[in-house]
Amino acid sequence: MSESRPPALSASSAKSFLQCPLQFRLRFVDKIPEPRNAAMLKGTLVHKVLEDMFDLPRPERHSERVIATVEKEWEEVAARTDMLEVTLQDTSPEELIRQAKELLTAYFELEDPRNLEPSGRELGVETVLPSGLRLRGFIDRVETAPNGAVRIIDYKTGKAPDMRFTSEFVFQMRxxxxxxxETHRVLPRRTQLLFLGGGNPQVLTFDPTNEDANQFAEEILEIWLEIANRIESGRFETKTSRLCDWCYFQNICPAFGGTPPEVPPEKLAYMSQIGPSPSGNRNS
Known part of the structure; x- marks a missing residue:
């Protein structure tokens, strides 16, 4: 995120904070670069294919035609040399392309895009809530029915979670x-995550209500105020869990014997612009 635009809270940054406040700080305040791996590149590739698929005429949006575009789309992704270098360290381009085709084959088990016509693709949405909290996100696909009903779709290249543990994904849909x-003055009738991985593609559906949207606005404000408290103090604690095994910041994490760098005050000041200060909400 360029610091020429106002900072905002996203679903991913909020979830990062809930997972570990220090991880949030290092990733979103310090903005320490993290290397991309093959799984990330595969996700980029599959998302690009599914976005561009809707540029094809409806009759051509069948699996053979769409999957045949993978190599061409990969050339565009691979043209970014930093991405290609990471991929070559992790797995071969040929294997990555093969895996991407498997995920796209799985997609066609869930939907027939010949029957779909999105009203939005890779839609950037940003709003400032009445509380003063700025939110931002990117929606993979939006569909609007003739009666005005809206469906939001997001693609996931990982495997579907155990249905007993879907809260973090419902968080994103909310x-x-x-x-x-807030941006279109229309509440989506349905939100869905399409999980393409694991050899068992599944759809996770959440149908929002205005009551729930209002409740979520309060919940996300509370999360922000927790973040803002740490911005004011400059102290972001660690929270250890099994997810630490996949964290890039282990070598500078106190929980693993590391020492994080001092956080630049100007970066804390920048992030404080996301929303209201905790002192202004203590009596609200």
């Missing part, structure tokens, strides 16, 4: 529903 309502 965020998208609120963002879309």
């Amino acid at each position: 965020m998208y529903a609120l963002l879309y309502r």
